[in-house]
Amino acid sequence: MLRTNQAKAKILNGGTAYGVFCTFFSPAVVEMVGHIGFDFVLLDAEHGPSGAESCEHMVRAAETVGIAPYIRVGMNIRQNILRYLDIGSLGVQLPMINNAAEAKAVVDAVRYPPLGKRGLAGVRAADYGLTIPLKDYTVKANQELLVVSQVETMEAVKNLDEMLAVEGIDVFFIGPTDLSTSMGYPGQANHPEVKAMIEKLVGRIRAAGKPAGTVAYSLDALARAKELGFQFIVHNIIAMLARSGKEYLEKARG
Numbered sequence: 001m002l003r004t005n006q007a008k009a010k011i012l013n014g015g016t017a018y019g020v021f022c023t024f025f026s027p028a029v030v031e032m033v034g035h036i037g038f039d040f041v042l043l044d045a046e047h048g049p050s051g052a053e054s055c056e057h058m059v060r061a062a063e064t065v066g067i068a069p070y071i072r073v074g075m076n077i078r079q080n081i082l083r084y085l086d087i088g089s090l091g092v093q094l095p096m097i098n099n100a101a102e103a104k105a106v107v108d109a110v111r112y113p114p115l116g117k118r119g120l121a122g123v124r125a126a127d128y129g130l131t132i133p134l135k136d137y138t139v140k141a142n143q144e145l146l147v148v149s150q151v152e153t154m155e156a157v158k159n160l161d162e163m164l165a166v167e168g169i170d171v172f173f174i175g176p177t178d179l180s181t182s183m184g185y186p187g188q189a190n191h192p193e194v195k196a197m198i199e200k201l202v203g204r205i206r207a208a209g210k211p212a213g214t215v216a217y218s219l220d221a222l223a224r225a226k227e228l229g230f231q232f233i234v235h236n237i238i239a240m241l242a243r244s245g246k247e248y249l250e251k252a253r254g
Contacts, residue, residue, distance in 0.1 A: 006068065
């Protein structure tokens with residue numbers, strides 16, 4: 001049976017949830033992220049190589065340590081999103097959502113009728129239909145699944161107000177890297193104009209009563225994200241490994 005989405009509950013109750021991007025296939029890393037104490041793991045099926053089958057094993061790993069498994073899905077296609085939900089993911093994050101119609105398509109793909117258009121079957125997320133009536137599972141899924149829409153282009157910035165009005169999007173996630181590229185400063189997430197834009201976007205999202213999300217790969221970025229009021233903050237497993245390893249070698253080699 002689909003588990004209670006404690007990270008979603010924390011966010012919607014005004015708290016902040018902290019997670020880690022897992023950009024490669026490793027159930028063991030997912031377990032470690034849970035043991036460390038993070039609220040969720042975000043499996044990357046956009047830039048990362050993992051597909052639905054790989055993600056299923058990592059979802060199982062997340063369940064063993066009690067953290068929420070979410071998946072960033074690369075394509076906003078209903079049957080594609082469906083496959084990542086059916087394996088037991090407690091939510092999905094969709095990149096490059098640029099207008100209200102695209103945001104509504106994500107909601108339709110995630111939610112079962114009457115809230116959406118997701119297809120129903122006796123899949124893993126529903127315990128294969130063996131422990132609970134499927135009609136009861138649809139109610140639980142509609143309550144628990146987290147829907148995250150990424151804001152990372154100037155088109156999305158222009159259409160943000162209409163996107164914020166779409167029912168069913170739980171978190172609006174600002175992607176600094178692609179946003180900086182769209183603004184004409186590729187790879188310069190710390191450019192003053194990019195930082196100013198992010199601050200404005202957070203204000204608009206929070207004014208609409210919605211939680212905002214972003215990445216924070218350093219302590220300085222984390223402090224700024226918290227200061228701005230982000231409630232869905234994501235580290236990255238590669239940044240964690242690289243920083244720890246470099247600090248160790250600096251000490252080791254003097």
